Amino acid sequence: MRPNSEEPPYLLAAQAGSVVRHLYTRLRDDEPASPADLCRTIGALQRLADDLVNVLPGLQKQLEEGLLAGQVGAGDTPGEAWDKVSEVGYALAQARTGGLLLAAELRVSQRTLGELTSS
Incomplete structure (x- = not known):
């Protein structure tokens, strides 16, 4: 990104x-695809997963700021709006955890594939 x-x-x-x-x-x-192409593809997917992990907290922050500025949840009571923002925050945190795991597994895959192609 x-x-x-x-x-x-x-x-x-x-x-x-x-x-x-x-x-x-x-x-x-x-x-x-050649093994080198596969290795580069896995590397690119790993970088994409890393980028996603880094973006998600910022999305949550923007959502909270939007709520405080009255740009989000205008049709809800304050409690309902905060509950919804909290639900989204929880889902984003879960997605971030999944992204961290995905990125780690892709790094292992890339390293193992690199070892396989060099032997």
Whole structure:
């Protein structure tokens, strides 16, 4: 992800999703890839997972700031709005935990694949 991009965050996320779907289509269609390509692909997915893990806390912070500024939850009572923001925060924290695990497993996969291709 480009940290100083002028693109809105949702467009960057959509672009990343599009790239992953394209990769999935290629894999589903059994398009051959060299071990080096596989290693680079796993590395790129690992970086994407790392980026996602770093973005999620910022999304939660923006949501909380939006709530405090009255931009979120205007139709709810304050308690209901905070409960909803809390639910989203919990889900984002769970997603971050999953992302950390995914990134770690991708690092192991990349390292093992690198060892396999070098032997």
